[in-house]
Amino acid sequence: MTIKNRHSVFDCRRIFFLIGGLEAILIRIQLWKPLNNFVSADMFNELLTMHGTTMIFLAAMPLLFALMNAIIPLQIGARDVAFPFLNSLGFWTFLFGGLLLNVSWFTGGAPDAGWTSYVPLAGTTYSGDHGVDYYVIGLQIAGIGTLLGGINFMATIINMRAPGMSFMRMPMFTWTVFITSALILFAFPALTVGLAALMFDRLFDANFFNPANGGNTILWEHIFWIFGHPEVYILILPAFGIISEVVCTFSRKRLFGYSSMVFATMLIGFLGFMVWAHHMFTTGLGPVANALFSIATMLIAVPTGIKIFNWIFTMWGGSIRFTTASLFAIGFIPTFVMGGVTGVMLAAAPADFQYHDSYFVVAHFHYVIVGGLIMGIFAGLHYWWPKMFGRMLNETIGKITFVTFFIGFHMTFFVQHFLGLLGMPRRIWTYLDGLGFNGLNLISTIGAILMGIGTVAFLINIVITAAKPRNAADDPWEDGRTLEWAISSPAPEYNFAQTPLVRGYDALWKEKMDGNKGMTPAEPLGSIHMPSPSILPFIMSVGLFIAGFGFMYHNYYIGAAGLIIMFACMVIRSVKDDHGFHIEPDELQGKGVKA
Template identity: 75%
Template structure:
């Protein structure tokens, strides 16, 4: 073999910076997502502490606005998105019987741009003030006239960079799922998690360009003096709302669909039954995604779009309840007649169902525009979307993490700690957010840094804050669990839950770097379960044993992302008045931007000119180290 072992295998830190292995990138996504989730969580607790009593002065009004803005932005873009990508990376190539994703280099690039975008955004805390115009960043509040710090610049530039990573990831998974399924795995034999990730990736492809355009326009307004949203010069702030929500509403389905997928994997496994109504699940997913793009203006009922628009968007939004209902009943009837085991992943999955239903019914209530005139921008909305995103999505992710942890790390999470964190999380969650429905109905607006006494808000807010702390304890237990588990020896079985149904449970935990020694032949839905029922020990291979072609590790994606990061910082401060003449020389003359872009485009050039054909793992090596990661 011409390229055999011509590649250097890196060790330690260098291994992580250069890896293109989807399993390692999954762990990187999980670590980064965990870091940002932690930051967002601390912000949430600070918000709740400020609201614990009326007229509190724990944080200032300005700081509070920075906290809510960063809490929302961080959680959505930097907290849950990467954890979703962590699960997708860890699981999808395994579930479809592939050795990696379609574009391993892009996979790594997607991660590093996401990370540097997220770091840039969070640098705002120590570089002159965080963004303060809400995660929706409505103009004119977010224009330079009313938001004078660089906060919103960190928001626009940071999210553009991070969004680039998400878009790259989405395209990569589309290509992977379309082209790299094992022989026999038709679309209608794909596991549900793969299906929902597929649809989510398609939604990313259509939704993220919208927010990117919006962010570009806003940063041009702020930094280069354009007038897209400047009222005095003929700009229109309602335009921003449309652009934001054309992205923003699909985004919530981008988030929740993978969680639906996780639930659709976990519940059948622990009920020992196949998913009820698989094909209707697939169609429901597609329908939700389609409708998800048609309902953005339900965030804008009070903007004044007129009765025709409000009526259409009301009805379209209510319709989403139908496919979502199909999913809920399918899950319930999957368990019907099964043998349910209450493991920690299944607890989170079972907790998901009623919680999500509650988030769903408040969603339908909000969909009715006349009622929304009351609910809009109150704590009722805050309760609604936290039921969907925390009670729904985060429960789903925690379920998925507990479920696939042994596959990702080769170690089982501690079940007792897992259950403990579930109970703290779910009780804390409902304490925090259930009462917020009533706060909203009683007239407490969202995003208020404090409130006057004697409105009946005091006790409910106190309850909510206590709940938030319990929820935090639940997450801490999960963290402790992860750390304790990391010190245990590896060595769980291929199928540690014993009732695994899909391909990832047919290979060692954690899988070797090439995943499948031989690509398996898929003979039906729930491929592994089918073989088990037929009395076979494992999957039937679809190919003879041969050398395996692997992509080479590379530092280029990391370097490219550093370049974009530098260019982004340079762009943000290009119009700043520096007292230091050297600083003004390099920033005001675009030198920093040029250096950053040179690094990025130089790396691209290098990547294009230098052909890297990858390398091979030989048959002898496969025989020797069978189980090595």
């Protein structure tokens, strides 16, 4: 419940990742043979909906946020994020939103209209139970947390950089997080409105998406994808950043073409808002829209290609160390290229008429999200683990994780391209025999189990590591280039005893090359002001959680009570000044002063 939740709360995010993974494995078990009856048709739709929703909103994004929280202030030489209170609030709303979503399993059925929840299937006429209500309200609550996080990181990066850290000296990870935060800021409110409209339709009989009363179902698709496509870039950009850091450190080389990397990131972010309708080529928007969105989508290949070439040329001529983190980063590159190539294939609308909603699409987006984002997260976790927890992860188990996960991944999803081309639609509960789908589906299921084993190996690694002494060096990889490696592992709660003076890109590397022991401080040693921990964010999120249930079951007293709890907390927060506390210089001495 502290304001600085960044080092302690990793766990629940991983648990959501495990739940999503378990759902995936159940899906694959159902599909291992034709006409299987392992789960019922209803259950299957619940599983596929919750797998998608959980992985995107409750696993991938929060895991990224955890890394961002731990690393961004360190990389820019800041004591903390700009809004520690919002940071904590964002975390708790995410957690309670996710909890609410998953409670649906025990109250008569999880949401079952897909993570896209297309209407009218997601409307009350065709989804009469409360499943989709949980989706709407759970995501709404969790979305607040994400939006707050986006604002927080943007403000932090703009306002809190150490002296000398100009924008064009920021590490690549910080840049990508900056752009991602901007995307969050401009994409999530669209989802907020979409979810609110769907909630009004479901709970209060509004007519946004009800064709019988003049509503328009295509409107939902537009709103969802105006959010949904930027969301994909929200996920992948930080992974690009992680790969950039890891590749540089383990090649002992500066990032090739830094400024073109920054520019490419911005361009991807910008184009991300221009291409949403490529998810709707078969909806019937007409040839002009389809042609324009095809071309816009293909354009994204250019900045993405720039990134790929830059990474390869960063490694070229380098001195490469094959740690687990760098293996994940190097494995990421060809995997992501494949996802990109199928992306260009899908961008061509006439071809997409065939690929759309087939297993080809499933293969494509798992190549970019699992092969891109999750591999990026694995690389980042292995790379920054010592900085976050003060202990090095075991490299042998790490390599086992990489090998099983990497092979399992390609086994699972490579064959799915061909299933799609053979005509297997996505989101199907079962398939008939004699269509040529059997063998490929079996391979895919075995691959999924291998990925599961890889994940379990990673968990074992965490447990084993947690039992070891906390002895990681400040710069455990020895080739750290950025500011986070200038301070002790784990980072103290105030991060930098003295704010460092940044003299160039790759701030720490520059000092190393100039023969300095560490960073030059930019300020004299003085007392450090810290915000007080607060329980209010927790209570506010509980209030929202209660309100969500109240409205869902049409008990407006409870709904109002929940909202009152939340607003009361806002009033208390506004009225009560937080004077925080100070850490005095003599307290810092014992912990080893390092700028």
